Amino acid sequence: MSAIEGKVLVAQGGGPTAVINQSFVGVVLEARKHKQVTRVYGAQHGIEGIINEDLIDLTETTTANLEAVANTPSSGLLSTRMKPTKAICQKIFKVCQAHGVRYFFYCGGNDSADTCRIVNEEADKAGYELRVIHVPKTIDNDLKVTDHCPGYGSASKYVAQAFAGVNLDNRALAGVYIGVIMGRDAGFLTASSALARKYPDDGPHLIYVPEATFTKKQFIADVKKVYAKYGRCIVAVSEGIQDAKGRAIAEQFTGGEKDDHGNAQLSGTGALGDLLSGWIKAGTNIGRVRADTLGYIQRSFLGCVSEVDQREAREVGEKGAQFAIGHNLDGSVAMKRVGNYAIEYFLTPLHTVAREATHMPKKYINKVGNDVTNAFLDYVRPIVGPLPHYERVAAPAVKPILSKKKK
């Protein structure tokens, strides 16, 4: 194993998570231990910061500062939605070369993995030794190869705690409640709302993910059925739910605004929730129908992290630095689930993670397409860890005196 002397560059891209800083801090603290690392740089605002040379010297941060940042949600190095074109990737390589960067770590989703892949190729073509590591993160849990993504567990914990609370609220003041959760193509995060259930009649009673076809007719019928049974109904729904033709339900009603990647804007609007509650109001005779969109808070809420997720996010960064600096390897850091429950970290080639996203496997969704299976709960529970305890009053009924027709 050769030990190339040079600088480290670390950056973060895409949507923030609650533990994304654990990963970059894992890279930095590990990198600072290696003799051949002359400096550890951070780019501000991801690849945008690299091409603009908006770099900071993380060799000069204190450990206390880094540890505090590690516990801070959202990208501490700031992020970007810039689409990594080939020209941009070439520019990234040029900046690395100019600054003597020999180890580049990019923390992000499948777009970021693709950036890593292209930058790596550019360096190879130029005969410049540049180790490139993709450090995975996403709340959507839609990366290939890895068992799950750092960031997903903490967002799931937020969603589960939100629905546990909403379930208690809805039990106290009955009605239909619809909660819209992030997830354009993958329903993993929405599915985590099922963790909120404790008692047999707890919600969410219906869970709709983009992987199952969503129809207005079935939705209204489902809600009616649950409401008839429990006198209330809680629905968890992905922002990306799709009709039989694969078109996003929301896309047909949000006015068509597109984000920088050419996708319709799904988050940051209450349109889908209001649409669905309108359907229930019009299609049933249920009086109280409410919809909330969990929005940006679910990915950045201060003070709600899964401890397992936090630790794993740190480790993917640390392992990434060990693979690249200690072993001169490129790749994306991935996790393999072993036993019940332990994680083994390994490197997978960048192209295996780049660009394409993954979806919830069929075995995690029930046949009707309105709930998750126990197999999913087994999958997600160790990633999220324990939730705060909640309990109902356990007391016997008092015999009525004035009214005789009590059941």
Next chain:
Amino acid sequence: MSAIEGKVLVAQGGGPTAVINQSFVGVVLEARKHKQVTRVYGAQHGIEGIINEDLIDLTETTTANLEAVANTPSSGLLSTRMKPTKAICQKIFKVCQAHGVRYFFYCGGNDSADTCRIVNEEADKAGYELRVIHVPKTIDNDLKVTDHCPGYGSASKYVAQAFAGVNLDNRALAGVYIGVIMGRDAGFLTASSALARKYPDDGPHLIYVPEATFTKKQFIADVKKVYAKYGRCIVAVSEGIQDAKGRAIAEQFTGGEKDDHGNAQLSGTGALGDLLSGWIKAGTNIGRVRADTLGYIQRSFLGCVSEVDQREAREVGEKGAQFAIGHNLDGSVAMKRVGNYAIEYFLTPLHTVAREATHMPKKYINKVGNDVTNAFLDYVRPIVGPLPHYERVAAPAVKPILSKKKK
């Protein structure tokens, strides 16, 4: 002081809070210590449960169960939005009389205080000894006499942690972010978003409450100004913001659905947020504008309570039971702030809290009407207590090599 032998009845009304169960458990645990208390009953679904004799025997609950319920958000005895008419209050009294209830505790807002007042009058008229205690709760903090309301501190903590996270998110991926917070007439909860600020440029940069007149023109001008300064802008806005004529901005756009109390539906819809973000999109050339409505999650989120609030909520219940059972008094339990910071509990006559709500005093809102003052922060800080720590990366900039025009 006479000691009337008889039963205790406790119930909860109105919107849930994160600590409302601390209060009812405080009543129950204290009541069970008194010899003249023969049984401790709870009504399910507030006054609705009382008139339907839907009662449970809390004498038969375990202490472990009660303590677990105390730590559970949302009304453990379930709640109601039933308007307490005179006929209903008469029925409540009849049920108390039939069951030998001598101590009635009702946990709720100003409507619940009014229920207590009327039930008390009915008992007096009938010459039946019935002690009635209103135990305060509201996330809106809009009760008269008391320094603040149990439930407010925990909801404020949620709002502050949500905005702290959103601020970090918005700093990583810049744009305009609008967060809509509960509060029909009182802006206390929205104002608490100011606690999210740590660094000088942290958001929320603009805070709009119902107590200050809201105009579209001023709003757009405010956002433009902040955006020009920071390249981003976070807005915290009450669902109940009003125009110069005192009409809710949301009321003009939600389709006019009314709740059981004849008020326009403000919560459970993303309409106001989408309206405001539409105004900014149309009135400025800012590309990325997002709006979230914090919705029901802010009042019931599992696992976010202020420790001070939790303790005070327990104490108002416990003190209420001591006042009524130990001292044979009626009234609403109120808190007086002394020193920096301690609370003294006292009873205030029911009519002083009933019906009318209170608002944010002028001294808590800045002159322009788009922010809170330091006086408000001094008021709210001890109620919410410490927030999770968060920090930015502190590292020096690296001198650019390729681009020379860097600042």
